[in-house]
Amino acid sequence: MKLRVAGTLGYEVITPTTFILNIHALRTPAQAVLEENFTVEPYFKFEELAPQHNESRFIRLEVPEPAKVNISYSAIIDTSFKQTPCNQLNHVPVAAMDASVLPYLFPSRYCQSDKLYRFAHSKFGKIDNAFEKVLTLTNWIHDNVEYLSGSTNSQTSAYDTVAELAGVCRDFAHLGITLCRALDIPARYFTGYAYQLNPPDFHACFEAFIGNEWIIFDATRLVPLNGLVKIATGRDAADAAIASIFGEVNFMGISASCQLADDNFEPVFYNGNDSHGLTYL
Structure with missing residues (x-):
């Protein structure tokens, strides 16, 4: 079954800040990531980290200066159980x-x-x-x-x-x-x-x-x-946690959604x- 997911986070960064983000869908034998897109506006350096036991997909994002930062993730996921x-x-x-x-x-x-x-x-x-x-x-x-x-x-x-x-x-x-x-x-x-x-x-x-x-x-x-x-x-x-924050920020907003990407669904x-x-x- 295919699902279309999306998540957004918004922050006003006051001091140099490092974010550890956890909004990416896991890749597992039962959960294939068919498409995904991750953006930071304005752009700042980020990298994906791979924990040892495949319990999450962390993104480390560094914001070295004051800014209003919008973070977006979207993906199409094929799940099975x-x-x-x-x-x-x-x-x-x-x-x-x-x-x-x-x-x-x-x-x-x-x-x-x-x-x-x-x-x-x-x-x-x-x-x-x-x-x-x-x-x-x-x-x-x-x-x-x-x-x-x-x-x-x-x-x-x-x-x-x-x-x-x-x-x-x-x-x-x-x-x-x-x-x-x-x-x-x-x-x-x-x-x-x-x-x-x-x-x-x-x-x-x-x-x-x-x-x-x-x-x-x-x-x-x-x-x-x-x-x-x-x-x-x-x-x-x-x-x-969806986001762990190391620095001073003001939280601006959060959203998440999950919709069917096909019609093959029986709850x-x-x-x-x-x-x-x-x-x-």
Whole structure:
């Protein structure tokens, strides 16, 4: 399925500043970048950086003088996914996990799984099948946490979200990750472009490692699970920020969009009675 994505960022640069940008679509076996275009107006030097584990595509942009800078990215992406029967998506023992998976088992800045251990086990610990366990906790987040724009900030953690029972997509993702890790299920943050997201924006959800697959989950239920274009994964939002800024700037604006580039689309949602989990490779 082909999707057309676009993202823009605007800044007023006050002092010499270096940006680390993270708005490019990942290149993976399931996500081919057919066309893409990245521009900076006015032009300043930039370079693409390649992290070791293919979790993001960073752009390092240097702005050495005061300026109003507009950054634009657009691409056509061909995505694919596979569906695995849920009876094959069982818990993977820690002793059998690959070393690359282990970091997603530990507490992190926004996902204090150690603090929510008792909560997670009391609500979800008795469910045997790992897919059903993650689906149940995802549904619990959707049913009990209010999606409320402006209710949280860049400091809000999963522990805060449980206390306040309100948040946005980033907070829903952090809480899902935290509850999974508290149940010994590795989980990672997923940020990307999302088809049918209203209003259009960058979107966050999470992937859980079950049955030796990274299965996608989205407690917001705002977009179809097969309408996502992956930008980055990480332990939490600190690893997958759209922009990290080293200098003094004023933020001017942000936008993101994701549209169909062909008509071959049938939306996939988890509806609580699901027989398959969906994987983006």
